[in-house]
Amino acid sequence: xxxxxxxxxxxxxxxxxxxxxxxxxxxxxxxxxxxxxxxxxxxxxxxxxxxxxxxxxxxxxxxxxxxxxxxxxxxxxxxxxxxxxxxxxxxxxxxxxxxxxxxxxxxxxxxxxxxxxxxxxxxxxxxxxxxxxxxxxxxxxxxxxxxxxxxxxxxxxxxxxxxxxxxxxxxxxxxxxxxxxxxxxxxxxxxxxxxxxxxxxxxxxxxxxxxxxxxxxxxxxxxxxxxxxxxxxxxxxxxxxxxxxxxxxxxxxxxxxxxxxxxxxxxxxxxxxxxxxxxxxxxxxxxxxxxxxxxxxxxxxxxxxxxxxxxxxxxxxxxxxxxxxxxxxxxxxxxxxxxxxxxxxxxxxxxxxxxxxxxxxxxxxxxxxxxxxxxxxxxxxxxxxxxxxxxxx
Amino acid sequence: xxxxxxxxxxxxxxxxxxxxxxxxxxxxxxxxxxxxxxxxxxxxxxxxxxxxxxxxxxxxxxxxxxxxxxxxxxxxxxxxxxxxxxxxxxxxxxxxxxxxxxxxxxxxxxxxxxxxxxxxxxxxxxxxxxxxxxxxxxxxxxxxxxxxxxxxxxxxxxxxxxxxxxxxxxxxxxxxxxxxxxxxxxxxxxxxxxxxxxxxxxxxxxxxxxxxxxxxxxxxxxxxxxxxxxxxxxxxxxxxxxxxxxxxxxxxxxxxxxxxxxxxxxxxxxxxxxxxxxxxxxxxxxxxxxxxxxxxxxxxxxxxxxxxxxxxxxxxxxxxxxxxxxxxxxxxxxxxxxxxxxxxxxxxxxxxxxxxxxxxxxxxxxxxxxxxxx
Numbered sequence: 001x002x003x004x005x006x007x008x009x010x011x012x013x014x015x016x017x018x019x020x021x022x023x024x025x026x027x028x029x030x031x032x033x034x035x036x037x038x039x040x041x042x043x044x045x046x047x048x049x050x051x052x053x054x055x056x057x058x059x060x061x062x063x064x065x066x067x068x069x070x071x072x073x074x075x076x077x078x079x080x081x082x083x084x085x086x087x088x089x090x091x092x093x094x095x096x097x098x099x100x101x102x103x104x105x106x107x108x109x110x111x112x113x114x115x116x117x118x119x120x121x122x123x124x125x126x127x128x129x130x131x132x133x134x135x136x137x138x139x140x141x142x143x144x145x146x147x148x149x150x151x152x153x154x155x156x157x158x159x160x161x162x163x164x165x166x167x168x169x170x171x172x173x174x175x176x177x178x179x180x181x182x183x184x185x186x187x188x189x190x191x192x193x194x195x196x197x198x199x200x201x202x203x204x205x206x207x208x209x210x211x212x213x214x215x216x217x218x219x220x221x222x223x224x225x226x227x228x229x230x231x232x233x234x235x236x237x238x239x240x241x242x243x244x245x246x247x248x249x250x251x252x253x254x255x256x257x258x259x260x261x262x263x264x265x266x267x268x269x270x271x272x273x274x275x276x277x278x279x280x281x282x283x284x285x286x287x288x289x290x291x292x293x294x295x296x297x298x299x300x301x302x303x304x305x306x307x308x309x310x311x312x313x314x315x316x317x318x319x320x321x322x323x324x325x326x327x328x329x330x331x332x333x334x335x336x337x338x339x340x341x342x343x344x345x346x347x348x349x350x351x352x353x354x355x356x357x358x359x360x361x362x363x364x365x366x367x368x369x370x371x372x373x374x375x376x377x378x379x380x381x382x383x384x385x386x387x388x389x390x391x392x393x
Numbered sequence: 394x395x396x397x398x399x400x401x402x403x404x405x406x407x408x409x410x411x412x413x414x415x416x417x418x419x420x421x422x423x424x425x426x427x428x429x430x431x432x433x434x435x436x437x438x439x440x441x442x443x444x445x446x447x448x449x450x451x452x453x454x455x456x457x458x459x460x461x462x463x464x465x466x467x468x469x470x471x472x473x474x475x476x477x478x479x480x481x482x483x484x485x486x487x488x489x490x491x492x493x494x495x496x497x498x499x500x501x502x503x504x505x506x507x508x509x510x511x512x513x514x515x516x517x518x519x520x521x522x523x524x525x526x527x528x529x530x531x532x533x534x535x536x537x538x539x540x541x542x543x544x545x546x547x548x549x550x551x552x553x554x555x556x557x558x559x560x561x562x563x564x565x566x567x568x569x570x571x572x573x574x575x576x577x578x579x580x581x582x583x584x585x586x587x588x589x590x591x592x593x594x595x596x597x598x599x600x601x602x603x604x605x606x607x608x609x610x611x612x613x614x615x616x617x618x619x620x621x622x623x624x625x626x627x628x629x630x631x632x633x634x635x636x637x638x639x640x641x642x643x644x645x646x647x648x649x650x651x652x653x654x655x656x657x658x659x660x661x662x663x664x665x666x667x668x669x670x671x672x673x674x675x676x677x678x679x680x681x682x683x684x685x686x687x688x689x690x691x692x693x694x695x696x697x698x699x700x701x702x703x704x705x706x707x708x709x710x711x712x713x714x715x716x717x718x719x720x721x722x723x724x725x726x727x728x729x730x731x732x733x734x735x736x737x738x739x740x741x742x743x744x745x746x747x748x749x750x751x752x753x754x755x756x757x758x759x760x761x762x763x764x765x766x767x
Contacts, residue, residue: 265767280767289767290758294685294713297706301684305396312397319680326677383676384669388649392664 008080015088018053020046024089029358033095036125038172051125054093061099061123064107068115069123075311097166098122098129102175104247105191109232109240118173118193130196131248132162132176132218133241140378142177143186143238147220149178151227151234156180156192158200158223164372168203168216171196175244181235191237194225210364211349211357246317248373249324264334265289268341285340292333299330318386325379328369335363394691396684398468405465409472412445417478419736425479426593432556433587433595434479439512442480449510451490456506458490463628467635467690474639477736477743479594481515484553487632489516489561492573492625496613501575505559517557518629519548519599520622526752528563528626533601535564535572541607542566544574544582547600550750554597555587561612562601563622571618574610581605592743627704630751631689634704634711637747638679638686641711641718644740645675648722655727668725675718682707682714702764709757715744716754 023046027033031043034051042048054060057071063078064070073081103122106115121127138145147160158178168174173195181188196203200223205213232240265280268289273281280286306323309315338359339346346363348354370376384390398406417438425433442448450466452458459465466487473482490509493502493516508514523530533546544564554560557578566572576583582604585597613621649672652663662668689707692700719741723730730737752760 263765263767265762265765269767274767278766279762286762286767287755287758290762290765291709291754293761293765294706294709294758295681297703298681298685298710301396301688302681305680305684305687308395308397314397322673322677322680325673326681377670380670380673381666383673387676388669388672390649390652390663390669390672391661 004076004080007077008084011081011084012088015084015090018050019085019088019090020050022046023050023091023093025091026089027091032091034093034125035095035128035167035170037128037170038126039170040125040128050091051093055124058123060094060096060125061103061119064103064119064123068107068119069121070119079307079311094125096122096125096128097131098127101131101244101247102129102193105175105231105240105244108243109191113228114193114231127172128167128170130165130168130171130174130218132165132174134164135161136163140375142241143189145177145179145189147176147178148182149180149190149192149225151180154227156225156227156230158192158194158220158225160220162218162220163206164215165203165218166215168196168218169205169213174201174218175231177237177241180237184235186238187235189237189241190234191231191240192225193229193231194223198223198225200224208365209367210361212361212365214365245374246320249320249379263289263293264337264341265293267338271341271343271345285337289337289341292330292337295330296334299326302326316387318382321374321379321382322387324373325370325376325383328376331369332366335359335366339363396687398687402465402468406468406472408445409447409469410475412441413472413476413478416441417480418476419739422477422479422593422739433593434481434553434556438478439480442482442486443510443512447482448486448512449490450486451494452486452506452510453494456502456510458506458510463487463491463631463694464687464690467632467686470632471635471639471642474636474641474743474747475643477592477640477739481553481556481595483629483632483636484517484557485509485515488518488552488625488629489559491628492518492561492612492621495624496573496621498609500609501612505575514559515553515557516559516561517551517554517597518561518563518625519551519554520563520626521550522546522548524549526749526756528622531563531565531571533562533564535566535574535606538605541605541610542572542574544576544601544604544606547598549588549598551597551599552750553595554599555585556595560599563618566616566618569619570616571622572615573612573618573621574606575612576601576604576606576610590746592739592746594743594746623701626751627693627700630704630708630757631686631693631700633747633750634682634686634707635690637711637715637744638682640740640744640747641679641682641715644718644722644737644744645672645679647737648672648718648725651726662725671721671725675714675721678714678717682710685710702761705752705757705760705764708752709754709761712748712754712757716748719744 034047058066058069059071062071062073062081066072099122103119106118133142135145135147149156149158173193176192178190178192179188180190200221202219203216206215206217207213268280275281306319342359345354346359349357349360446459447469449458450461450469454460493505520528522532535542535544544562560576560578562574562576563571564574582602584600587597590596652668652672653661655662685707689703692703722737723741726737729735
């Protein structure tokens with residue numbers, strides 16, 4: 001048996017012995033995800049057990065070096081772990097923007113001191129991070145951001161406003177794009193880290209069409225940040241921001257591939273009903289559901305192919321944009337079909353029958369998928385320019 | 394199993410590509426079409442396929458073939474989509490070779506497989522009877538007559554039917570039972586009408602009137618044809634999906650090149666965002682089609698029953714992608730895209746026939762819903 005196959009066998013055995021049954025079921029509600037942080041609380045015992053066992057192995061971040069709290073696995077081993085977790089249906093032990101977004105940035109651009117300070121706390125779920133990118137007048141044109149950071153002695157004074165800061169009201173620290181030079185656009189942006197408890201920081205939840213508030217508006221009023229919290233070079237934040245965005249896109253693109261226990265078509269059987277041949281009573285919907293399933297399967301295969309190519313060094317950085325575009329659009333289609341299949345029942349906004357409008361709220365929330373992390377239109381621009389090499393894009 | 398072709402598979406694909414680019418580019422099809430060639434394909438070229446080993450891709454090594462899998466057959470088919478080369482590859486080297494290797498008697502295998510590998514014979518599959526692919530509707534009957542059978546019925550869209558020496562005929566042998574028969578094209582009562590198709594590839598209508606065959610003509614077991622036929626069709630569908638991918642890839646490549654070269658308003662039309670976004674969307678369609686087609690080709694070789702949904706997903710998706718790619722190809726080329734001089738129209742025509750062949754997107758989404766029980 002090759003080393004990697006031996007690793008696979010050991011990993012499978014360990015996961016079977018250590019991942020509690022309750023943690024092998026699909027995620028169906030927010031509380032199923034553990035996000036860590038100073039104020040975090042486990043929703044149930046199995047969530048805690050699974051989290052602690054994985055932290056102990058460094059498997060909340062399997063591919064990070066051991067010195068930073070990671071599992072020290074190679075690319076191939078990390079891929080095997082992921083495959084085995086998927087095969088058993090294991091939930092992630094920790095959901096974290098620190099892992100998906102800030103971690104890769106610090107590994108590439110952070111100082112050794114910053115890595116040792118922040119990465120282990122991310123790996124152990126002690127500190128929960130949020131992202132300070134978009135502003136009221138800087139959406140798709142992110143580089144026009146206006147939040148200022150003035151260097152005064154050994155610290156920065158930050159003033160301005162961020163929007164769409166995910167879970168800012170629950171996060172402990174923020175990674176933030178700030179303007180350190182107003183004369184230059186991209187080349188005047190820096191990447192700063194600071195504690196959300198610093199005086200002058202306020203986060204106000206934004207009520208969305210879904211009736212929920214996963215995002216905040218965040219205000220900075222003379223926030224004092226130590227100069228050592230600057231990541232990379234002064235005015236060098238744009239390169240980091242773009243690097244981070246590719247990780248964010250990969251993360252969002254995987255949304256389209258989240259599988260529930262039943263296919264959209266099988267779910268529709270319960271709500272729509274079937275004829276004597278077992279076909280959905282709404283034949284037009286039946287066709288749309290099957291077409292959706294085709295694209296869902298093809299997209300999952302595309303993700304698999306992309307991962308296989310990356311392992312062989314055949315990846316292309318702009319493919320993340322293509323995946324993000326398609327995954328976001330696919331997820332919107334999924335929820336259009338879910339709400340269509342649910343009929344009037346799915347439109348009950350309150351009450352136990354609809355679990356307080358779970359389907360309707362998720363449907364509405366999904367509309368943001370093609371806006372957040374770069375709109376679908378921006379992703380298509382990236383594909384046109386960097387993959388198809390079309391002129392002037 | 395990985396979704397990146399192996400080094401050997403890549404080498405095979407490259408060698409097919411350089412062979413076809415050299416010996417049978419799109420001009421080869423044009424010449425056959427414009428001279429109204431009686432057989433509709435080049436026997437010389439088909440013999441060269443044999444010396445390259447392509448005609449024997451699915452024939453076991455013991456019978457003179459390469460003994461490779463449906464994945465490799467798919468890679469060859471994909472390249473044929475790039476050059477639109479009309480050959481008996483699909484009818485003979487894929488469908489006939491697969492089903493005879495899988496279900497044929499020793500005598501049948503020894504008689505046909507070495508000759509298929511050597512490109513010495515053409516074998517055509519006769520299934521469809523309706524204008525839309527409906528394999529559940531087969532009214533051609535085979536009635537017992539002593540030790541043999543008598544066949545009556547008619548078939549259409551029989552690929553390479555008018556040049557075939559042997560036919561594989563799907564016929565009803567009971568209310569719920571089908572049987573596959575090997576029928577000599579020269580047998581009394583077999584009539585052909587070559588149909589000139591929109592894509593200038595070969596097909597024929599077939600009429601069987603009281604055709605006698607002996608017991609040795611049964612391919613597989615009597616009344617056991619339905620499951621075998623479904624597996625055979627799935628192999629064909631996956632390989633056709635690969636060819637649709639090749640067609641779509643080729644048209645897309647040519648179209649993107651044109652967007653960079655064609656100037657209007659003093660700039661390349663590829664600068665216009667309206668075109669850029671549609672091109673980027675097509676890129677996504679092509680990538681996910683590539684992935685699902687390879688997955689289906691791999692699956693159909695391993696376990697045909699499990700593969701059914703995957704094959705229908707791949708065929709359905711390949712139909713949609715190719716249809717979009719050729720339509721955008723014509724639109725983005727503008728007026729010149731409407732001319733017969735430009736090849737884009739030939740790709741559109743080929744894609745349309747391949748979509749219809751063994752079920753279009755509508756057929757396959759319906760099959761998926763049925764298999765998934767909704």
